[in-house]
Amino acid sequence: MSQMINAQRRHIRYGKLPHFFCPGCGDGQVLNFFLRAIDELGMNLEDMVAIGGVGCTARIPVYLNTDTLHGVHGRTLPWAMGIKLHKPEIPVVIFAGDGDAASIGGNHLIHAARRNLDVTMIVVNNLNFAMTGGQVAPTTPAKFVTMTTPYGSGEPPFDICEVALAAGATHVSRSTTSRGPQTIKAIKKGLQHRGFSLVEIISQCPTHFGRYALGSGKPEVNIEFIDDNSVTIAEAKNMTKDELRGKFVIGEFIDEQKPVFAGSSVYEVEE
């Protein structure tokens, strides 16, 4: 009898495993969660387009059995807009890291959210620029040591969900890699939503963020750091602004329907 293999592996491109992620990387977990969400929704990967820019997270579409675009840093949303204007019926999923979504592609994120482009954007936030060696990112929490900030980051971090909310995104949620069932549910809701949906997943980076900022390259130390610093929306309501500094607020922030961007001739501006 041959050895039984993981059922999710049937969605992986032939011969692509083992993937290039470091041991204990959250990106591999997000790949696993995404495939589970696809299975539970009964979607067909071959009808979808997955887009990644540059970065660790952007490698996820390379392993998927979808049509894939990969390789222009931060410009995932312009690609998605081109596809959506040509064939609006194709489901488009974007895998972006915090570099792709918040720093290099930050402007595209704001305007895609404002226009309500019908895509699902999965942002895996590992709190630094991991592929290039652990430099400080706009999402790095204040006072944490990274490769380029040996005395601690002197800048306040950037909240991707708040930015998307302010720009008018219609579905925004945040989860962590250590909350598997909740993350699968969040990805499922994001995929089902019509309009711009942003699912942020706080992820561990044991190789760089863990080693520099937390002093340990063990994945479980990273996961405990994220768990200790995450609060739900209900808990956050009773906390002051000072208490919420450096915390990750977990949950679904907004879920509403607005007219979807589908080219100038079809788009109706809401009164």
Place this chain on the structure above:
Amino acid sequence: MTVHIDTPLCKGCALCARYCPRDVLVMTEVTNRKGFNVVGVINPENCINCRLCEMYCPDLAIAIEVPAKK
């Protein structure tokens, strides 16, 4: 319950051992072709088929086989 581990894919991150509630999975000294210490199965009869290891494995290396009911 049988726990199958695809050792060539395992990178020894020990996340499955962290999440396993019944201590079925432990890290071993055995290394695979890439030089990673792989996870091993002890007491497979303790497995309760919660499938947390399968869900949290970043490398898609674990599969749980449920024996067919008589």
